[in-house]
Amino acid sequence: GPSVIETVTNRFYGHFEGDPGLIRSKEELDYVKEHKDPLKIFREKIKGKIDEAKLDAIDAQSKANVDDAVAKARAAKYPEVSQLLTDVYVSY
Secondary structure, three states, rough: OOOOOOOOOOOOOOOOOOOOOOOOOOOHHHHHHHHHEEEHHHHHEEOOOEEEHHHHHHHHHHHHHHHHHHHHHHOOOOOOOHHHHHOOOOOO
C-alpha cells in the first residue's frame, strides 16, 4: 500500500554551487559530518549483520558508478543553444 518515508538530513554544502555556506561555523559542520552522516550511521547500525567486505564492495561499486557518470558527462557535447531551455519551463 501507500508509504511515506520522512528523512531529516543535514546539508554538507550550500544551497547551490556558488553558495559559500556561511550559515554554519566550521566546527558545527565538522560535527555534522562526523556524527550526523547518514551513511556512517547506517553502516554503524548494521555492523555485525552484514559482512564489512560486502559493504566495502558496495561502497566501491557506488563510487565507480559515480565516477563513470561524471566521466560520461564531461565527455558529452554541450547542448545546442536552442536546446538550453527545453523542459525547463512548463506551458499549461
